[in-house]
Amino acid sequence: MNQFSIVGKDVPRNDARAKATGSAIYTDDVKLPGMLYGQILRSPFPHARILHIDTSQAASLPGVRCVMTGEDTPKVKYGNWRLFPETQDEYPLAIDKVRFIGDEVAAVAAVDPDIAQEALSLIKVEYEELPGVFDVDAAIKEGAPIIHDYCPSNISVNRKIKYGDIDKAFAESDYVREDTFHVHAVSHAYLEPCAAVAQCDLDGRITLWTSTQVPYIIQCLLASTLQMRENDIRIIKPFVGGGFGGKMELRTWEFCAAFMAKKTGRPVKFTLTREEEFLTGRRRHPMTIHSKVGFKKDGTLTAKDLKIYLDGGAYNAMGPTATFLCGNFGAMLYRYPSYRFHGQHVYTNKPPASAMRGFGAPQSIFATETQMSLAAEELGLDPLDIRLKNAQVSGDTIPDVATISSCGFIEALNKVAEMSDWREKRKTLPKGRGIGIGCYSFISGGVFNWFNTQYPFSAAEVRAFDDGTAHLLTMAADIGQGCDTVLKQILAEAFGLTMEDIRITSADTAITPQADLGAWGSRLTLMNGNAVLDAANKIKAQLFGAVSARFNLNVIHEIECKDGKVYPKGRPDRSLSFGEAVAMAQKINRGEPLVARGYYTPRNKGLVTPSFSFGAQVAEVEVDQATGVVQVQKFWTAHDCGTAINPMAVEGQLEGSIQMGLGYALSEQFVMEGGKTLNTNFLDYKMPSSMDVPPSEVVHIETYEPEGPMGAKEAGEGLAIPTAPAIADAVCHATGYRCKDLPITPEKILRAKRDR
Amino acid sequence: MKQVITLNVNGAPYAVAVYPSQTLNEVLREELNLTGVKLGCGSGDCGACTVLVDGLAVSSCLSLAVDMEGKAITTVEGLAPSGEVLHPIQESFIEKGAIQCGFCTAGMEMSAFHLLKYNPSPTEAEIKEAISGNLCRCTGYVKIIEAIADAGHKMANTGGETS
Structure with missing residues (x-):
């Protein structure tokens, strides 16, 4: 199957050397002459009216160059769902009202960070406190405080899916079960706190270096909020220290840096503290999930009725997309002949939840997977068998939602069972030890265009040179996941060049081609990879023409680029080096440089994604009978990501997913009181350390995704999904405690034991 | 008031004027431009700012610069000083x-x-x-x-x- 030279190889990252030596420049490393330091004043109340702000004292503090509040801004709301302006509910700085503890109220820029900090303390804000709501139930109760005037119900998004005759299907089911699940908020906990540096040139145009996953989206939204033209804003993404969904919206400090740079004529930098990140940062949506599923006696699924409330916090952020996706994922993995979903996104007076690795799927699929295991128990089936019986296969369609192209789900289930010795262990493990399974499916980018871009979803520019090199320009944002390397591999493969022959410039909106929707939803390998191939093919057509003319080839010859050469497949003796072929093509065009642009926009690919990844994971745990502490002994994972362009990078994604999934299942949570996040440092927010991560084995199930570049599709984000359900299932196998309420804590395990 | 101290970083002496409140991390990053040293939390929990002081790994965000006088500090930039041959x-x-x-x-x-x-x-x-x-x-x-x-x-x- 593997006919590739560079694709499919463990190529070290493009940027590894820069990062290993400390020479990679991240946003906070950017320092410009005369630069000012910004700080943000945040609301101490979860819900309050702003009666008056007095900035005069702060403004007169020596060293302070600018103080701003919402009143100074053009007062334009923003949000990533531009197609539906009513969902755009956020101002860069609060106007009239604050809606969560940490909501941004004012900003200061001063000659050093300490002065800026002191100036914050001199801003006097008079608030009128309002009653707050801190969970979904309180927020949707009759007479609940209204968080946004435009939305008296506090329910900002409703999303419904329905297909099949669900009532009839339930009536005809042999077994129906209903469960309610609660899943909690966790932090992205990227190691690099958010930062932005803005500079304004003499023409009033803005350059913004920012730690973002979505340079193009920041460019557009910054332009609209500043009431400038898009082309007058240049976004440069330096190296980014992780994002995981937490850096995919325009944020206050980006706006304020740009605004104040324009106002003061000096560069302005904002860098968040870790405390700010934890106290006010975006997080994964807590959800309340009511799920009813029906089966035939033999375990065949008949129907699913899914109702999800998302606790969105104070603003929509990426909540609308999460609402859409958790419903789609509810219909994934298994064949539901009938399905009904109602998702509701609810405002509460807490820091906004947003996109986070898995984007609605970890929550929704936790419920799916737990219910499958519960149903298996009651129907007397092996949890593996009930999954095999209902598993989606290639060619399956979900009405109005998706068509599944490549699908290695059944192979993954069988493989993971074999690797883990599932059937034996499920029967023979002693009390206190258990083995459990969790599965996933995920998207390879979204086909939806709620951002309402007027450009293709992905673009690439390729320049070929007669010295045998090529230059790839793309707006795709490498935030650590490795797309710069993967895209280079794809181009190197297409051109028959080496990695060293390719230069890449990425994620600079003034230089790289319009546009790219960003690094989210696992979209870049497939979408940008396709754009790179499109551009490469246009160049190759010219090179092939040149070679054909040079050797007077019969038109029936197939020509290829390989091993640094361009030649007819049947006559490798008639070859030109890549550089010679470029020179020849350039001669043909009377000196015009060889440049091509490629694009990709998914069309006619359902409502969700062009292709789905699949996989299964088994966890083995040991639960201390006295303390209830769960130790995961080992993970086995089998997953289908199509062609693994860079297997080492895919493994790295998997291993990172396990760490995140482990934290989601067992240790990470926000401790909240009255809308306030109490654990605001890494000591109290328990992210797994090197001591906590168990060994794991992985197998890539080889499939070839016809829509993906060289057969590739999603890898790495979906893998954040199966770990929590697998651990929960294993804990149940070990102790009898069935978790429907993440995280799984020793306290819950012991309480269940006591109550039994 | 700032005071001038001598920091021995990656084998070279640097005279820097620092406030008593300034951390080693701040001085390395802001004064000496050794931005390979990161700041992930500022409270000694994440380890992104780790440097060696007299051969011991320490959190530079928790160390005061004024305490570093006369000590040998190694940062990531000192691992491969030539820049060509990596450690x-x-x-x-x-x-x-x-x-x-x-x-x-x-x-x-x-x-x-x-x-x-x-x-x-x-x-x-x-x-x-x-x-x-x-x-x-x-x-x-x-x-x-x-x-x-x-x-x-x-x-x-x-x-x-x-x-």
């Missing part, structure tokens, strides 16, 4: 895929450097313990642990440190 730890981090976003990398490498200096062939458990104060959100630590073991082998074969 085996750096090589192994690159080859083994131990780097993703890279923000924890410098701190991880310094903790690894500290470990391998005193224990050239550590067990997996010893490696895990040595980096237990360095958080990483991308890699799940697996390839980092592999890289450190690999670097240990390389260093043993070449007779220790190269830098």
